[in-house]
Amino acid sequence: MRTNKRTVWFLTLMSLVAVISIYYIKEKAPMPFDGVKIFSSDMTETAEKPKKGSSDKQTPVFATSYVFEEMRMAVRDERSKIQGQLDAKMTSPDSTAEEKNEAFNEMAELTKRDSAEALLELQIKALGYPEAFVRTENGDVQVTVLSTEGHSAKLADEITQYVLASWDHAKRVQVDFTGNQ
Template identity: 35%
Template sequence: MLLKKQTVWLLTMLSLVVVLSVYYLTGPDQNSSNVASNQEEKDKQSTESTKQKEETAKISDKEVPKVAISSSDDEFEALRINIQDERSKLSEELTNKMGDTSLSAEEKNQAVEANNKLSETATTEQVLEYEIMQLNYPAALVRIDGNKVDVTVKTDEKLTALEVADIMDIVNTEMDDVEDVAVEFKLDEGK
């Protein structure tokens, strides 16, 4: 009987060693250099987009179109990834709050509502981008921050007041409580 217990114990320990070995070989530490280089690339893209925004200028006194020197679909995608990363971090924090046993039910419900609002915002951005691109723009980027919406479209030439109005109508139709809509355009130098 003692031999069986020792055998079971030995097999359990060997299994544990194998599982831990596999984890350490394929775990997150092996990818840390990739994560660091990805973070450096994201920081570089963020710096470039900040510089690009600084080059943006208003065309008229109204909060209408703005112009930037250049743009690409890759730039829009990099901005989307940064926004998505920030929201993922916030969502993770909210999820942790939901599971925190020391918080009251009301605080947990607020975390659930905030998490749902994040998902809803991301979905609304995607819908707006799709609808705006249906107006024959090669690319569109929509960023929603509360009641403020920033829309950037890639185009071959300056936007007319009618085109800006069309974009603003799409935003106002899709969203109920919009206070401020800023429409920018970026020249597509690829054409």
């Protein structure tokens, strides 16, 4: 296969840009284990040193964030299975036009729910919470929030009112707090 030199250079530069952009994205949200530190010449740099004057109590923000990611992955897996079933129904030659239309409408509703949940998560994070997870089902909205301030009826009421005002299809809102208390 003959390729043009410009094409090869273009692909090389694009892959380099992709790698560098991923590196900078990861650098802004560092993980507790950084693979680059393995290759450092001084092994004492890899151990975390406590700051002077800091308390012994540490907050596991990364561990709790993993829980939120696991919850998102579980919902994403469940919905991708439903999406696959609806896709199969739409492409099946045995399905009637009404069944295909119904499957298409359900797929559109799934997409709408996903985007509404993501938007609510971003809005709740904008209220000042470090992390939030929103799941909607049949008008019920379940919100899980990472809070270092602890549990409070006032905070739960604030989030509930915000969700009810932001999303028209919300009938009942449940707010759970996780994190340090």
